[in-house]
Amino acid sequence: MMKKLGLAATMLMGLTLSGHAETLKWGAARDIYSLDPYSYGDSYTLSFLNHVYEGLVRYDANLKIEPALAESWETVSDTVWRFHLRKGVKFHDGAEFTADDVLASLKRVSDPVSPLRGNLPAYKSSKKVSMVDMALSQQMLICGLGFDSEVDELEMAGLKAARCRKIDVAYAEEAPCIFECRVERLIDYPRRTLVLGEVVHMHVRRDCLDAEGHYVDPERYQPIARLHADNYITSDRQFVLKAPPIADFVKPTK
Known part of the structure; x- marks a missing residue:
């Protein structure tokens, strides 16, 4: 499926749980506001949820963008990006990750009342x-x-x-x-x-x-x-309509 959305989507939380079933121990002076990645625009909460959810892309240790749920992408025009989704990804309940999940998340995050709406420009699929x-x-x-x-x-x-x-x-x-x-x-x-x-x-x-x-x-x-x-x-009727020869209208040059 071909998907197109803005580069600002690199900041979005992901759509599926990470695949590693390991114990995560977390200690901090404050708690996160929610486990819902789209409910708060708080940087602390989003930083924590980066360890739980995946986005289409992510930053590596050198703050360079690398593939995540999108295995590749290209620029179609100055305002359009095309993302190719990673195959074989599943949710924690075994459901397959598809383009419909991306579209549903984009619709939610671009809602007028979404606190993350400013992170995502217009997109087309x-x-x-x-x-x-x-x-x-x-x-x-x-x-x-x-x-x-x-x-x-x-x-x-x-x-x-x-x-x-x-x-x-x-x-x-x-x-x-x-x-x-x-x-x-x-x-x-x-x-x-x-x-x-x-x-x-x-x-x-x-x-x-x-x-x-x-x-x-x-x-x-x-x-x-x-x-x-x-x-x-x-179109319940088909008929032949042929154009007349151009010689009938153009006089030969002398």
Whole structure:
């Protein structure tokens, strides 16, 4: 799964317990305020919890940034970072660490009332784009509802989740066509952000294509598209429209 967030996230507490099952003895003149890494912005409390939780990255003994839950990262643009999560990490109860856990933590820490909100600038994550036909139109609307990040919208819509090949997210296995995309560029406008993505992999159901497997069969696959508000159209008619030869409009030079 491809994940993008600001460099200030290096200061965040982590999402899973450290893997070493050893006894930690701690003595100090004061107590920490909480074991919740997001409840207080107190430096003393956060310093203590650094020994309990892991972040995406951390500081080494020389105060240089090194990998933690993120095994690598790169700069996509001046304002976008891409993090690649470490595989095989589990919580203390055996649950697998996934990108959904990162997104849930980012949502919490960026909440307006969070004491750590100032440590984290705006962020964007990987996106998946599904080509939906009429058979999945209602499920598409359900998946577009404003569920909390910990809610599985595919499960709510009664769809089966399958893992993408190039990015660490799930897609609806029933969808006839899936684009796996990574964010390439963000264009900010006063009331919205335009996201330009790079398609890195496609899943196309074989029965949606013609006999040669080159083109979409319009009799079998009729995707729908949104015009505006609650208005949609479907591609239920395909026809050939050829451009006239340019020679009909350009006079030959003498």
